[in-house]
Amino acid sequence: MKVGFEVNGREVEVAVEPRLTLADCLRHQLRLTGTHVGCEHGVCGACTVLVDGKAVRSCLMLAVQAEGSKVVTVEGLSKDEGLTPLQASFRKHHALQCGFCTPGMITTAHALLSEEPDCDADRVREVLSGNLCRCTGYVSIVEAVLDARAAYKGGS
Amino acid sequence: MKNTFIGAPMERREDLRFLRGRGEYVDDLAVEGLLYAVILRSSIAHGRIASLDISAALKCPGVHAVITVKDMPNGVPIIPMRLQPLPEFKPYEQPVLAHDKVRYVGEPVAVVLAESVALGEDALEEIALHIEPLPAVSDHATAAQNRSLLFDATGTNCSLVFHARKGDADATFRDAPYTRRERFSTGRHYGLTMEPRGVMAQWNAEAGRLTVSGAAKVPFFNRRILAKQIGLPETAIDMIENDVGGGYGARGEFYPEDFLIPFAARHSNRPVKWTEDRRENLMCINHAREAECEVEIACTREGTILGLRGHAYVDVGAYMRTNGAVGARNVAQFMSGPYRIPHIDIDVALQLTNKTPVGTYRGPGRFETDFFRERLFDIVAQDLGLDRVAFRRRNLVSKQEMPYQIATITPFESKDEFDSGDYQATLDRCLDEINWSEKSKLAGKLIDGHYHGLALGCFIEGGAAGPKESARIVLERDGLYSVYVGSSAIGQGLETAFAQIAADALEVTIDRIRGVFHGSTSYVDDGYGAYHSRSVVMGGSAILDAAAKLREAIRAQAAQRLNCQASAVEIVEGVKAVGPGGNSVALNELSGESISAEGAFLNKKHTYTYGAHAAHVAVDPKLGHVELLDYVVVADCGRIINPLTVHGQTVGSLVQGLGGAMMEHLVYDQEGQLLTGSLADYLIPTASDFPNIRAVMLEQHPSPINPLGAKGAGEGGIIAAGGVMANAVANALSTLQVQPRELPLTPTRIWELVQAARR
Numbered sequence: 001m002k003v004g005f006e007v008n009g010r011e012v013e014v015a016v017e018p019r020l021t022l023a024d025c026l027r028h029q030l031r032l033t034g035t036h037v038g039c040e041h042g043v044c045g046a047c048t049v050l051v052d053g054k055a056v057r058s059c060l061m062l063a064v065q066a067e068g069s070k071v072v073t074v075e076g077l078s079k080d081e082g083l084t085p086l087q088a089s090f091r092k093h094h095a096l097q098c099g100f101c102t103p104g105m106i107t108t109a110h111a112l113l114s115e116e117p118d119c120d121a122d123r124v125r126e127v128l129s130g131n132l133c134r135c136t137g138y139v140s141i142v143e144a145v146l147d148a149r150a151a152y153k154g155g156s
Numbered sequence: 157m158k159n160t161f162i163g164a165p166m167e168r169r170e171d172l173r174f175l176r177g178r179g180e181y182v183d184d185l186a187v188e189g190l191l192y193a194v195i196l197r198s199s200i201a202h203g204r205i206a207s208l209d210i211s212a213a214l215k216c217p218g219v220h221a222v223i224t225v226k227d228m229p230n231g232v233p234i235i236p237m238r239l240q241p242l243p244e245f246k247p248y249e250q251p252v253l254a255h256d257k258v259r260y261v262g263e264p265v266a267v268v269l270a271e272s273v274a275l276g277e278d279a280l281e282e283i284a285l286h287i288e289p290l291p292a293v294s295d296h297a298t299a300a301q302n303r304s305l306l307f308d309a310t311g312t313n314c315s316l317v318f319h320a321r322k323g324d325a326d327a328t329f330r331d332a333p334y335t336r337r338e339r340f341s342t343g344r345h346y347g348l349t350m351e352p353r354g355v356m357a358q359w360n361a362e363a364g365r366l367t368v369s370g371a372a373k374v375p376f377f378n379r380r381i382l383a384k385q386i387g388l389p390e391t392a393i394d395m396i397e398n399d400v401g402g403g404y405g406a407r408g409e410f411y412p413e414d415f416l417i418p419f420a421a422r423h424s425n426r427p428v429k430w431t432e433d434r435r436e437n438l439m440c441i442n443h444a445r446e447a448e449c450e451v452e453i454a455c456t457r458e459g460t461i462l463g464l465r466g467h468a469y470v471d472v473g474a475y476m477r478t479n480g481a482v483g484a485r486n487v488a489q490f491m492s493g494p495y496r497i498p499h500i501d502i503d504v505a506l507q508l509t510n511k512t513p514v515g516t517y518r519g520p521g522r523f524e525t526d527f528f529r530e531r532l533f534d535i536v537a538q539d540l541g542l543d544r545v546a547f548r549r550r551n552l553v554s555k556q557e558m559p560y561q562i563a564t565i566t567p568f569e570s571k572d573e574f575d576s577g578d579y580q581a582t583l584d585r586c587l588d589e590i591n592w593s594e595k596s597k598l599a600g601k602l603i604d605g606h607y608h609g610l611a612l613g614c615f616i617e618g619g620a621a622g623p624k625e626s627a628r629i630v631l632e633r634d635g636l637y638s639v640y641v642g643s644s645a646i647g648q649g650l651e652t653a654f655a656q657i658a659a660d661a662l663e664v665t666i667d668r669i670r671g672v673f674h675g676s677t678s679y680v681d682d683g684y685g686a687y688h689s690r691s692v693v694m695g696g697s698a699i700l701d702a703a704a705k706l707r708e709a710i711r712a713q714a715a716q717r718l719n720c721q722a723s724a725v726e727i728v729e730g731v732k733a734v735g736p737g738g739n740s741v742a743l744n745e746l747s748g749e750s751i752s753a754e755g756a757f758l759n760k761k762h763t764y765t766y767g768a769h770a771a772h773v774a775v776d777p778k779l780g781h782v783e784l785l786d787y788v789v790v791a792d793c794g795r796i797i798n799p800l801t802v803h804g805q806t807v808g809s810l811v812q813g814l815g816g817a818m819m820e821h822l823v824y825d826q827e828g829q830l831l832t833g834s835l836a837d838y839l840i841p842t843a844s845d846f847p848n849i850r851a852v853m854l855e856q857h858p859s860p861i862n863p864l865g866a867k868g869a870g871e872g873g874i875i876a877a878g879g880v881m882a883n884a885v886a887n888a889l890s891t892l893q894v895q896p897r898e899l900p901l902t903p904t905r906i907w908e909l910v911q912a913a914r915r
Binding site for chain 1: 167168170171172173174175176177178179180181183184186274348349350351352399400401402403404433434646647648649800801803804805807808809810811812834835836840841842843844845846847849873
């Protein structure tokens with residue numbers, strides 16, 4: 001069946017099977033492979049994308065459910081050249097190693113900071129506890145998110 | 157050689173692609189005409205395959221083929237061991253598909269090739285596999301009874317016993333003023349990579365060439381295995397390393413799928429891709445750690461250790477896999493840790509069970525033995541009324557004793573020695589960092605319903621496995637340098653660390669290093685990869701060699717242009733060559749072609765990073781919950797290439813260790829069924845579990861065995877975590893006389909220990 005939605009500011013229409021997840025649709029049909037699939041049961045958070053501004057696990061959502069939505073993936077949060085302040089903060093704090101969980105961390109943190117630019121360390125940890133990382137031990141990720149708060153203040 | 161970039165906390169090159177979703181992991185690959193492989197796996201732990209009927213599956217929509225052992229008329233290939241390939245292990249090596257028997261839940265039986273993963277999974281349901289169950293062997297004690305045998309031909313479930321020997325333990329124990337024997341055990345863990353495994357294979361029938369993407373860790377070794385199994389020359393196979401979402405010892409070893417997918421591609425003459433799902437990952441990738449030991453110490457009443465002896469049992473699962481003996485070997489060799497123990501006699505039995513086979517997981521054998529030994533030390537110190545810090549201080553190997561010989565392992569006659577260091581210094585620093593003198597006053601105190609506990613422990617971490625690593629550096633025509641290495645990247649930041657080393661070795665600014673190209677078999681003739689914390693020492697030293705040779709080659713070429721002796725040529729900032737008279741030539745104008753040099757580093761010794769951990773916990777006796785108030789790792793890793801990455805790896809590995817100490821456990825039932833088949837069951841630490849952790853990385857004692865002075869690092873965080881957390885909990889609950897002897901220390905287990913103590 002056909003489903004139409006917006007991805008990273010672009011209108012798309014794709015033919016999908018009803019059982020196809022949004023994650024697989026993004027990765028394999030739209031070739032947006034920045035969204036990663038780590039568990040397919042909603043625990044690891046690597047596949048997190050923004051659907052109408054909310055952080056959503058794209059492995060737990062069917063592509064057909066995205067009809068009419070605005071979807072933003074890690075590619076859509078990036079600039080062609082250089083890094084966004086959040087990405088630069090991740091790099092500065094060495095908040096990634098193998099990079100596999102990183103797109104989910106970035107989308108989750110972006111959604112958090114967009115809503116709550118004044119969040120504290122406990123809040124960051126609470127929200128990021130839905131995203132598993134096996135390399136960093138999370139300390140540097142929390143530091144990176146806290147350090148990026150300034151860029152989200154004042155509605156930027 | 158300059159020293160500009162080595163030692164600087166440089167932001168990583170890799171991050172630019174990872175942060176923008178531009179990494180390329182194996183499942184991201186897509187090619188025309190791709191078929192998807194899904195694998196039928198045994199749902200029974202132990203049994204005989206009575207029948208396998210694929211006819212209905214072949215009729216399913218979108219199914220291209222179903223591969224079974226019948227498609228392998230020349231026999232089902234066996235996966236050989238990579239490390240410790242002893243003849244004793246041969247009968248226990250794993251076939252790529254189960255045929256007569258199945259020996260663990262998850263063992264591959266058939267492969268469906270379909271137009272999509274979903275269609276392939278539909279067809280899996282239509283395969284009729286009938287297995288006659290046999291009694292499952294679900295733990296090492298049952299295995300030792302040899303009543304139900306995994307391999308009838310050998311008559312035993314014990315594949316080998318490693319012996320660690322030093323001095324004369326029997327005589328020592330006979331005359332010892334004090335001995336104490338204890339029994340401990342660790343849980344079953346695995347190197348959970350966030351990216352599940354994947355393989356994509358492309359067969360070019362005209363050229364007779366096979367391209368295999370998804371290689372990791374040891375691509376050259378795996379190519380040797382695959383070439384032999386599939387009947388192709390090694391040079392007809394390219395192993396391509398993509399971005400790799402974590403290694404930890406598990407990812408990149410040769411698994412059944414590393415044969416099955418290339419075989420399927422040739423069989424079908426179509427490109428084939430397989431991506432592991434998380435449930436498969438939990439029951440197929442190497443397990444690790446599960447061990448039990450009965451260990452006995454002999455010492456004086458003042459606390460000088462005289463000897464250590466005992467028996468350990470490692471549950472190696474159903475087969476001996478590529479590196480499946482390393483953990484057991486290390487349990488034997490590193491039971492003594494960084495301590496001076498003159499007499500050692502330890503046996504370690506490798507017991508086969510109907511579980512997923514084991515391999516290495518970060519700090520193999522070391523995490524287990526640090527728990528056994530450090531726990532024993534605290535029990536002994538308490539028993540003898542000795543201060544536990546003083547007890548360790550008295551027995552740590554001293555600087556003057558370096559290099560220090562440790563126990564010899566047989567079979568495989570493996571001798572080893574600690575290379576360098578001041579073990580007291582890292583202990584002192586660790587005590588300072590955690591403010592031991594003040595904080596230890598809280599030991600055992602009940603504050604606001606929580607018991608406070610302190611603990612410390614020491615570790616050594618091996619690195620730099622030989623025999624060799626290769627590098628090639630090319631001065632490109634545009635004057636930039638490309639670095640090619642046999643080392644592999646598994647997320648550790650190799651491209652950045654190696655660019656730092658190359659820039660300093662070439663005496664150029666780091667932006668002149670165009671790229672570091674690694675892993676794939678097409679870059680250098682011979683590579684050894686990433687394991688045993690070897691990349692920086694082995695690959696980095698090979699880069700130094702290649703850089704020196706490239707500079708010689710550049711001087712020789714420039715000498716011709718400048719009409720002088722090569723020795724008189726000076727290379728300035730890596731961009732121009734200057735002759736004795738001041739005349740010069742730009743390197744990008746030196747010749748019409750690039751200039752290349754190969755280098756290597758050969759090594760038979762190991763580096764030993766060392767250090768200490770300390771923890772401060774608060775235990776809730778009602779809930780069994782442990783709050784980690786402070787945790788410090790101090791490690792000396794010889795020479796630091798990039799402080800940012802070595803610190804990051806240490807903190808990361810500490811959290812893995814805390815997971816192993818407090819929550820991680822692959823649970824099987826008596827039938828050999830894996831009960832922890834999802835990430836909701838196999839718990840690993842999240843961002844909210846352990847916020848208060850620190851690592852201090854030192855470089856006081858460079859390794860004498862390599863020109864960089866570096867030591868393999870990054871595993872040090874995980875190694876002591878189990879022992880230290882268990883000792884901290886014991887210390888907190890000392891008024892209840894709780895003595896944890898098993899990991900993980902889940903809330904339930906701690907609560908049970910508290911209940912038992914109160915009865």
